[in-house]
Amino acid sequence: MTxxxxxxxxxxxxxxxxxxxxxxxxxxxxxxTDLDFRxxxxxxxxxxxxxLDCMFFQDSVAIPGSTAVYGAKPFRIKxxxxxxxxxxxxxxxxxxxxxxxxxxxxxxxxxxxxYNVARRFLTIDHISGGRAGxxxxxSQAEDEAVNFGRDQHFxxxxxxxxxxxxxxxxxxxxxxxxxxxxxxxxxxxxxFDYDKMHILRHKGKHFTVRGPLNVARSPQGRPVVAQAGSxxxxxxxxxxTADMVFTAQTTIKEGQDFCNDMRSRIEKYGRGPEDIRIxxxxxxxxxxxxxxxxxxxxxxxxxxxxxVGIAGVARLAGGVDIFACDPxxxxxxxxxxxxxxxxxxxxIAMGKRGMTIRQIGRVLAMSxxxxxxxxxxxxxxxxxxxxxxxxxxxxxxxxxxxxPKPLEEWVTMVIPELQRRGIFRTQYEGRTxxxxxxVPIPKNVHTTNRTTVQVNAAASND
Amino acid sequence: MTxxxxxxxxxxxxxxxxxxxxxxxxxxxxxxTDLDFRxxxxxxxxxxxxxLDCMFFQDSVAIPGSTAVYGAKPFRIKxxxxxxxxxxxxxxxxxxxxxxxxxxxxxxxxxxxxYNVARRFLTIDHISGGRAGxxxxxSQAEDEAVNFGRDQHFxxxxxxxxxxxxxxxxxxxxxxxxxxxxxxxxxxxxxFDYDKMHILRHKGKHFTVRGPLNVARSPQGRPVVAQAGSxxxxxxxxxxTADMVFTAQTTIKEGQDFCNDMRSRIEKYGRGPEDIRIxxxxxxxxxxxxxxxxxxxxxxxxxxxxxVGIAGVARLAGGVDIFACDPxxxxxxxxxxxxxxxxxxxxIAMGKRGMTIRQIGRVLAMSxxxxxxxxxxxxxxxxxxxxxxxxxxxxxxxxxxxxPKPLEEWVTMVIPELQRRGIFRTQYEGRTxxxxxxVPIPKNVHTTNRTTVQVNAAASND
Numbered sequence: 001m002t003x004x005x006x007x008x009x010x011x012x013x014x015x016x017x018x019x020x021x022x023x024x025x026x027x028x029x030x031x032x033t034d035l036d037f038r039x040x041x042x043x044x045x046x047x048x049x050x051x052l053d054c055m056f057f058q059d060s061v062a063i064p065g066s067t068a069v070y071g072a073k074p075f076r077i078k079x080x081x082x083x084x085x086x087x088x089x090x091x092x093x094x095x096x097x098x099x100x101x102x103x104x105x106x107x108x109x110x111x112x113x114x115y116n117v118a119r120r121f122l123t124i125d126h127i128s129g130g131r132a133g134x135x136x137x138x139s140q141a142e143d144e145a146v147n148f149g150r151d152q153h154f155x156x157x158x159x160x161x162x163x164x165x166x167x168x169x170x171x172x173x174x175x176x177x178x179x180x181x182x183x184x185x186x187x188x189x190x191x192f193d194y195d196k197m198h199i200l201r202h203k204g205k206h207f208t209v210r211g212p213l214n215v216a217r218s219p220q221g222r223p224v225v226a227q228a229g230s231x232x233x234x235x236x237x238x239x240x241t242a243d244m245v246f247t248a249q250t251t252i253k254e255g256q257d258f259c260n261d262m263r264s265r266i267e268k269y270g271r272g273p274e275d276i277r278i279x280x281x282x283x284x285x286x287x288x289x290x291x292x293x294x295x296x297x298x299x300x301x302x303x304x305x306x307x308v309g310i311a312g313v314a315r316l317a318g319g320v321d322i323f324a325c326d327p328x329x330x331x332x333x334x335x336x337x338x339x340x341x342x343x344x345x346x347x348i349a350m351g352k353r354g355m356t357i358r359q360i361g362r363v364l365a366m367s368x369x370x371x372x373x374x375x376x377x378x379x380x381x382x383x384x385x386x387x388x389x390x391x392x393x394x395x396x397x398x399x400x401x402x403x404p405k406p407l408e409e410w411v412t413m414v415i416p417e418l419q420r421r422g423i424f425r426t427q428y429e430g431r432t433x434x435x436x437x438x439v440p441i442p443k444n445v446h447t448t449n450r451t452t453v454q455v456n457a458a459a460s461n462d
Numbered sequence: 463m464t465x466x467x468x469x470x471x472x473x474x475x476x477x478x479x480x481x482x483x484x485x486x487x488x489x490x491x492x493x494x495t496d497l498d499f500r501x502x503x504x505x506x507x508x509x510x511x512x513x514l515d516c517m518f519f520q521d522s523v524a525i526p527g528s529t530a531v532y533g534a535k536p537f538r539i540k541x542x543x544x545x546x547x548x549x550x551x552x553x554x555x556x557x558x559x560x561x562x563x564x565x566x567x568x569x570x571x572x573x574x575x576x577y578n579v580a581r582r583f584l585t586i587d588h589i590s591g592g593r594a595g596x597x598x599x600x601s602q603a604e605d606e607a608v609n610f611g612r613d614q615h616f617x618x619x620x621x622x623x624x625x626x627x628x629x630x631x632x633x634x635x636x637x638x639x640x641x642x643x644x645x646x647x648x649x650x651x652x653x654f655d656y657d658k659m660h661i662l663r664h665k666g667k668h669f670t671v672r673g674p675l676n677v678a679r680s681p682q683g684r685p686v687v688a689q690a691g692s693x694x695x696x697x698x699x700x701x702x703t704a705d706m707v708f709t710a711q712t713t714i715k716e717g718q719d720f721c722n723d724m725r726s727r728i729e730k731y732g733r734g735p736e737d738i739r740i741x742x743x744x745x746x747x748x749x750x751x752x753x754x755x756x757x758x759x760x761x762x763x764x765x766x767x768x769x770v771g772i773a774g775v776a777r778l779a780g781g782v783d784i785f786a787c788d789p790x791x792x793x794x795x796x797x798x799x800x801x802x803x804x805x806x807x808x809x810i811a812m813g814k815r816g817m818t819i820r821q822i823g824r825v826l827a828m829s830x831x832x833x834x835x836x837x838x839x840x841x842x843x844x845x846x847x848x849x850x851x852x853x854x855x856x857x858x859x860x861x862x863x864x865x866p867k868p869l870e871e872w873v874t875m876v877i878p879e880l881q882r883r884g885i886f887r888t889q890y891e892g893r894t895x896x897x898x899x900x901v902p903i904p905k906n907v908h909t910t911n912r913t914t915v916q917v918n919a920a921a922s923n924d
Contacts, residue, residue: 022651031646035678037589041558061577063659063676080646080653083639083676086585092554093589096503111575115523115609123548127499127555146672147577177545184493184542189484189767191542197525210608214525214545216497305651 005422008388009395009437011056011104011246011279012047012407014087016040017080019283019399020300021308021365024080029402034084037093043404044094047101050411051425053436054102054133055094056226056246056397057087061111062143064315079308088120095128102433104133104226104244110159111139111148114169115209121223122174122215130219130432133244134170135226138163140340141315156341160233162206167225167241169209172200174222175444176212198446220432221441230342239265242276243439246397248346249280250371255392277394277437280387281370284398286409290376297374300401301366309361316344316364327358343369370399377417385423467884470850471857471899473518473566473708473741474509474869476549478502479542481745481861482762483770483827486542491864496546499555505866506556509563512873513887515898516564516595517556518688518708518859519549523573524605526777541770550582557590564895566595566688566706572621573601573610576631577671583685584636584677592681592894595706596632597688600625602802603777618803622695624668629687629703631671634662636684637906638674660908682894683903692804701727704738705901708859710808711742712833717854739856739899742849743832746860748871752838759836762863763828771823778806778826789820805831832861839879847885 016034017024024031033039047055063082091103103124107117117134125132138159139145145153154162181196200211226244229237238245239262249255258280263273285300287293306327314322318335325332331351337344346369350360363369373380387393400406418424425436434441478496479486486493495501509517525544553565565586569579579596587594600621601607607615616624643658662673688706691699700707701724711717720742725735747762749755768789776784780797787794793813799806808831812822825831835845849855862868880886891898 017646024646024653025648025651027648029648031648035588035644037558060676061581063674078651078653082653083644083674083678085588086581086677089550089554089582089585089589092551093558096499096555096558112578113573113610116574119523119548120551123551126497126547127551146670148575149670182497182545184479184486186487186489186491186493189487191486191544208608208611212525212545214522215548216545 006388008384008418008424009053009277009279010050011054011102011244011395011397012043012052013056013058013246013281013397013399014040015058015081015368015399016084016403018402019368019370020303020401021079021081022303022305023300023402025303026300026402028405030404031080033403034080034082037085037090039404040085040090040094041097043407044098044101046404046407046411048098050407050415051428052101052411053395054104054433055091056104056133056135057090057106059087059106059108059135059137060141060144061108061139062141062147064141064143078305088124091132092120092124092127095124095131098128098131100131100428100431100436102131102133102224102436103128104135104224106135106137108137108139108144109163109166110154111144112166114166114207115173115211115213117166118170118173118213119215121170122213122218125218125220125223126215130434132218133224133226133433135228135246136163136167136241137228156231157233160229160237164237164241165204165206167237169200169202169204169207171222171241172202173209173211173213174218175446176200176215177217178444178447179217182216196446217444220434221443224433224437224439231345234342235262236265238262239271239276240269243434244437245276245278247278247280248368248370249392252387252390252392255280255387256390259391259393275439277439279395279397280393281368281397281399283367283370283372283401284380284406284410284414285372285374285401286380286406286413287374287376288413290379293374293376293379297372301362304362304366306358306361309363309365310357311361312364313347313357313361316340316347318344322357325357327361328356331355331357331360367399367401377413380414381417381421384418385421388423468850470846470880470886471515471739471741472512473516473564473706473857473859474505474514475518475520475708475743475859475861476502477520477543477830477861478546478865480864481830481832482765482863483541483543484765484767485762485864487765488762488864490867492866493542495865496542496544499547499552501866502547502552502556503559505869506560506563508866508869508873510560512869512877513890514563514873515857516566516895517553518566518595518597519552519568521549521568521570521597521599522603522606523570523601524603524609526603526605541767541773550586553594554582554586554589557586557593560590560593562593562890562893562898564593564595564686564898565590566597566686568597568599570599570601570606571625571628572616573606574628576628576669577635577673577675579628580632580635580675581677583632584675584680587680587682587685588677592896594680595686595688595895597690597708598625598629598703599690618693619695622691622699626699626703627666627668629699631662631664631666631669633684633703634664635671635673635675636680637908638662638677639679640906640909641679644678658908679906682896683905686895686899686901696804697724698727700724701733701738702731705896706899707738707740709740709742710830710832711854714849714852714854717742717849718852721853721855737901739901741857741859742855743830743859743861745829745832745834745863746842746868746872746876747834747836747863748842748868748875749836749838750875752841755836755838755841759834763824766824766828768820768823771825771827772819773823774826775809775819775823778802778809780806784819787819789823790818793817793819793822829861829863839875842876843879843883846880847883850885
């Protein structure tokens, strides 16, 4: 008997109407995925047929680039990622028409209340029977701040401090009720067991939240928490709190370094390597032959609109006016960015390698700075298998250039090749997202405490 | 040819696991409707089969009675309306599995941000194809305040002032995009028409919100806005802003007075009687015979737990310790309540009529102080027809004592009787909630302005 091979896992990263900003112009693209739920529902069924781990929805709480600071009219007009369906509502609706796939929505800690966020994810977890995931982010853009009564965005450090406390409040609220708290006993009239209700009484720097939450505990212990922070402070938060990490890594070496870095960070929080799943992003382009794949790649690369790319560089420039620079000249020294800090470091590194503003913009724009992977199903499988076997990932988050065809091709062409190699599931392992992801189902913290400190358990109630 | 008869309309008011606080103990009750989405989905299908206008979900952002002020342990334990599914997520999920019925969720203006609320309802409106409704409320209980960083609840006046501004911001954001703003033109690369994007730039007393909203305009013009405020200030807000009003009225005279009052208030806002639909609440109890209905009524009345009723009185006492009073004695003078003000006035009136605390508590508890209507289908139809013809209502919001049987009885026994009389639809009138409700589909305010002030339209953009 041979040991079971390590398995790949996949998220489908949804940035409707496509992860390529102008991929929606492709002849195969169906554009209305930004808004038409029936198209999302069809894609959910496709992804579930392909046994993908999850649909993973991007979000922001603004029209990107709508403030004067970053705004360039053509960017706004040509980039399809503008107005779109609100993803927490979308995953709630998708929960009703799917059975197996995990459903992850981004939700910012910068402009929400933890009680509301805790409730919604836990509710979606119940609707889906344990398949909800929260991509915990801090908002990155001034565009968002101005929709929430602020002139300026929170500073990067404060934003993460707030995110960290926000997370702890949400986790605390999710454990408000023990698993068997609700008796619904018609005979005695006891709806719930009072001793199994726990009041949080959180008083922190950013939040004061009493609790208890008014939703019963999760069918999978807790909704999955995903994170994508790649700055030092972001990685530390992920190490302490995330079940799933989404990251941009372009070589096996980078992937290994990132995984090792993350695994070395998690130990101090009493967590082990099996507690966290790391998903680098890739934009996959599949062809039946190598030359077909190459052509498809070049077609999509040629579709990148430079104005979108340059606006992307401008967004990370920390206020330096990129539009006033020669696009075919070098990247000027940037000011410290209060937006995505790790992204800024990445473009500075590209500049040091001699890339022009236009060239950096194209890389940023085409695949949101993730690796573009094109080839035959066999070539793609070889590449991903190498990453898996080198310990450079646990799976990949897939950034399809447009919808729905590249997703369909993934499911019909690439998945079977991986299954033949024994490195991808042939059926879902369990009923819940955590079971499929292979991360632990956490116990209610009060249940654990009760076992050890019986006497103090009651004291946590009124 | 005779003129078409006025038609009744119905909402099913969902306060899971039953509008009667201990109705879940009834032998017919299925208790898990608080949490099990499949049961809600079944009820949605039943309601849609019965051609009901909408499912209307109650909400609060706390475990009711969980703070020391109102808390009475038995109340918390016996009343089933505690932890439950978050209704905005529930209606998003129901949107995916229904085709015709309106889907209304309560959402508080006290502890949310207008940008987030505007986005979610508009998204659900898109998912459902124009069937979303927002029951705009102000939070009523200290229980809620403590979950959102406050020691005390907002004062009644401030709460309504905030609600009014919150509404205006949401409405403004809903009109961020004209109906034909999104071109998705592959050839030109224009995703949207820049001149059809409108930036709100709201700066008010409670909120500063720039916009634009990142969701396209509603398929029904705007999601329906429902309200239930019955205080003077609450009625004024409804008169200015509501499409649908939910109210507690117990006699035809009261219903007529309320409708006349509301209609006289709406005129000054440039609105007419057809712009608003008024739904008193009723708890219906249907029997095949009069005596069966009477027995069912008495069974449910006998199930009211006095501790729940008295706790309900305590909640409206403005801090007077009702638990220290003789339950069979008179209602003491109450302090001004910062909770539901109109409700407090109602119980003071009951006290003046000589009812004891226990008696008042029973009325409050059994049906949330709405009218209990029991009888045969014919008797119920007679009663409702009399209200309709007297101009005392446009329809009723139905508070079923428990689920799902009373809803099923309504659909199979009462609806056919109303249809025979020609006072209830035999099919849905339109595709959207507004069309079925018979209220206007509002035009985008910027479209209207453009027709008259062509020159200024561009000035509203950056």
